Amino acid sequence: MTATKRSDRRPADGSPVARVCVDVGLAHLDRPFDYLVPAELDEVAVPGTRVKVRFAGQLVDGWLLSRADDSGHTGRLAYLEKVVSPEPVLAPEVARLARAVADRYAGSLADVLRLAVPPRHARVEKEPHDEPPTPAAPTGAVDPRGWRDYPTGPALLRALADGRAPRAVWSALPGEDWAARYADAVAATVASGRGAVVVVPDARDLDRLDAALTGVLGPGRHVSLSAALGPARRYRAFLAARRGQVPVVIGTRAAMFAPVARLGLVAVWDDGDDLHSEPRAPYPHARDVLLTRAHLAEAGALVGGYARTAEAQLLVETGWAPEVVADRATVRARIPAIAPTGDDPQLARDPGAATARLPSLAWTAARDALRQDLPVLVQVPRRGYLPSISCAECRTPARCAHCAGPLALPSAGGTPACRWCARVAAAYACPECGGRRLRAAVTGARRTAEELGRAFPDVPVRTSGREEVLTDVPGGAALVVATPGAEPVAEGGYGAVLLLDSWALLTRADLRAGEEALRRWLAAAALARPAPAGRVVVVADGALAPVQALLRWDAGWFAGRELAERRELGFPPAVRMASVTGAAEAVADLLAAARLPDDAEVLGPVPAEEGRERMLVRVPRARAAALAEALHSAAGVRAARKAADPVRLQVDPLSLF
Template sequence: MSSENERSVESGEPEQLALIRETVRKAKVPRAKPRTWRGAALAKELPVARVVVNKGSLHLDQFFDYAVPEELDEAARPGVRVRVRFGAGAHQVKNGRREGGRLIDGFLVERRATSDYSGPLAALADVVSPEPVLGPELLGLARAVADRYAGSLADVLQLAVPPRSARAEGRPSPEPLPPPPAPEPGTWTRYERGPAFLDSLARGGAPRAVWNALPGPHWAEEIARAVAATLASGRGALVVVPDGRAAGRVDAALTAVLGEGRHALLTAEAGPEKRYAQWLAVRRGAVRAVVGTRAAMFAPVRDLGLVVIWDDGDGSHSELHAPQPHAREVLLLRAAHDRCGFLLGSTSCTVEAAQLVESGWAKALAAGREQVRRAAPLIRTVGDGELARDEAARAARLPSLAWQTVREGLKTGPVLVQVPRRGYVPRLACERCRTPARCRHCAGPLEAPEQQELHCGWCGRGAADWHCVECGSTRLRAQVVGARRTAEELGRAFPAVPVRTSGRDHVLDSVPGRPALVVSTPGAEPVAEGGYAAALLLDGWAMLGRPDLRAGEEALRRWIDAASLVRGQPDGGTVVVVAEPTLRPVQALVRWDPVGHAQRELAERAELGFPPVSRMAAVTGPPEAVEGFLAGAGLPADAEVLGPVPLSVVRPGGPRRPGDPPPGEQWERALVRVPPGSGAALAAALKQARAGRLARGGGDPVRIRVDPPDIG
């Protein structure tokens, strides 16, 4: 590690930021003896094209040289898409013609006068399009992301550059509009440093802030004003949000603040052609502001002055495709590389956000306690003990306080009910001792959905004669009652009130301000006109009881996101959370103090050596493959291997998550932990070891994930 990076680590700067300058300048190119050429007529100037081919294999993570035929000289410019011969026989030339090799896509990154390859070069097969889509800034960013996550440049470019649409390329982009005037602070005046943050952006500064947004509907307009202030300085801005609904709100706010034609919306809902046309408008400089979901983190905004990420704790920000980068980390790379402003905003606060403030890299942007009390609803708690004793809970697992809150709320508006999961009654347990009900044949979970007979969710066998193996009881209870079952219970209790559900299969964007019951799973809560009158947060123990390092942080984030949709306490807004009142996340919700909760979590992780204080990587695969991989990986001297431990066996036909082993196979996972300052060395060692394994061929697969989101 360079001395500059060592100084950054010693100063307390987060490691992912301390190593940015080192990673962004890396561009590995093979070196060899000068070559001679024989074959067809070449371009007279710069006859060698350096190409990154669309092959994500780590052992092929390098540039390859190709000859530029004379007929492609004009079109073969840096940044264009090309097709080349690749593989066995690709460099065989007879009578001026290429033979062998498979045609694959790639990007031309550079034209050169000579090549370092000593043999004959194959020629470019074709230039797919004369439109340059890969500039040096995007190439450098992709290289930095690939190195940070132990991945290949080709895989990152697959995420960064959208698929081509010929019709979109054929249409001209609109002429760029002049910079707008600097906006008024608006609701930013509620924050102690809010107006100063906007003023710095408008004057061309690069402020960096972690913003704890007040509850309510104003966050989208506040983001739009920050974007407008950046555009007023003649620079561009990029906003990344977790889903299409949030993108739609920011899109509407940007249109209201900036007017039409000044920003682009990049979401999957737009369709490939429209999205590519918007992306081209950004690439060509016709549009200087972008709002979009995860893939927009790579948007090629010119003269970038501000990057914004909203709700960085949402799992949607973590890319599912290799090398699985997180939008927050990519935007941190961009902020440091482009020396632009950075804004991380959320109504909650992640441990990573708290670390950015504690290290001094970013400033806290928050409101005073008086503003918080005016904006937040009243939070009331109900413990498990009271829930068990309450007669009303036996009918619909709702204590008397919850019933009273629902009745009062329905007098003035809609009431939100958050349920930890969708469906009916997905899991059952013994009513007396709460031991999970398991199948005697395969140990799978027993289910009884939609009034069906009791049966196993894995093997399908019936279990009509079930009894608890611990206490002998034959009575069952639902561990977590799903959203549809909850809606049925509430519908019977309030027959004159409409009941609506929002979940994975059907997510509502908004609901009217009229009295209604809205039952939703976490993250699918619709916005109510004028805000909800009340909210119930049910089965809190199910969210807090997950075996995950982030269980408390995630539960608090889900609760605050839902509670932020409720009217403020001065307007009668009330939230009831059904969870043990003494638990730290519940107390943080009552005080509306997510920042304090994140700071305490960060202190505990620092003491235990857990991320984000340390860097971690997960190595997953069959037991023998994991053992052999770790033995030959050449890990840093200060690396610590935790495990390996067996992963859950995925049953045939059962639900699978990204990273799960193939159905029926027993895999193991080992965690490799290094202290601050060794993250780049760990990623490089894992990447080199996996590249060597792939180059040798054969053997069982081994999966690597740097910074795994789940280490529980």
């Protein structure tokens, strides 16, 4: 649908001005531009369509945001060159959300729209499709039985079924079928005549939720959206939602902007998983996008997980979302028997437990479970064989002679190789003592599986990790070695869960180290049978706060403690923080151009990639919008000057150090 020759153009009779977001991504051009709608494109140039326009002498893509009767521009307006497709893929609600997300993250609308709407697939767009079904009359039907273990759970479902917009932070019990509970909440929302969007971390979680929703809603009532679908399938699912053919969209973070009519619920599972953080500018987090969406659409919101982030705790403490938790008696009845190996009584019985990788308590728990013909889960933080090695003589870490990256051993009898540049170090010699013998500094999942296979020679050993992720395993005796996030579900639950190498999680130089360790432990421990049939052994000191939270199964207590500490120290989410990363001169240039709020604190520099510098800017939460606007405006100044060195702006980055 291309306009006629320029000399023959005349504007449309009604609302001849089109407001267009030009897809250029430059901060100083982050505003709508006015164009005239040619009369021949009047019918197809509707808000939400993709268009082509002339901008700075080039033909560029754009989004038609709205049409108006006149323009505030005093000069001559150019015409739209083309309507790429009459399909209005950008819903008005999503356009408003995208603008709010861009403002929150100091980004541009064009960048957010690239995340919100998948690339066009012309063949899929032309496929015949059914008309949207007539919305069923709200029934208010709700089945609260699955939520009875949580005193306020049934009320949450009734509120959704009644057409209200409840908000909740849910702490799931161990062994809980979280996908079924989310399906209950979605079904209650659909019963009210509204739709829902649910976001999960990865494809395995998505498959579980997909099966649960199909069982509750029936086939054809929802679609799944994820980047792994491929262009055609993803665009087909997107169009089904945009055209109103389904009321529910589920997916990974690609679904957070999914167009759903009459939105009644947004939900996110396991919001602490870093897969929810978008790696492309402006780097939004799925949880925050969905909560913004709930606010704009006046929809309900559900944030759930076995663990609880400090951000979710802030929602509880500010009253934005009440918590949905089980009472302590129910928790005690559902949890496995959990024990640390580093507390004083255990050390008295087994003095070697402080240094042993598999202390006797863990070994005994595994042996007893296997004797009862039950599977054992072993969680290992690091993948590979020996991901870190050192000199056997002086313990100096082994590093690459070319790039100084860490050397790793890929297999038994293998040759050391650099994890950064992949160069082989066949003739490695320690630069400190000249020694040529190497020892394990960190043990990976495959080496752990090898060691356990020798310790329990008659038991099958399976691994689940990046190379192959197992979805489930049978209920018989077996050792399952998995990296965090790749733990398969065992039929009937695991007889024992061993959480090894806790130091690798707890000693990370990261603000979220304790929170992330507890999240990974709870996710694994939730797969164990309840006590006394199920046991969990964590190789860690029982006095540590994350270990205490695991022993008590009290994610809320730990999240409250974590949030209080961050308030005292001035860290997110108690404050709003932004990182500015780039060449030192470029970072200084941007900060000099930024009109930061008076109460802003500039911290740093902190370590960044080689040759780059990172500064942090901190403000009270009430000044968050002012900070984002100041940084975005400063980026616009640099873009207008065509500054050569790029600067990365990230609001509330997951990692500060």
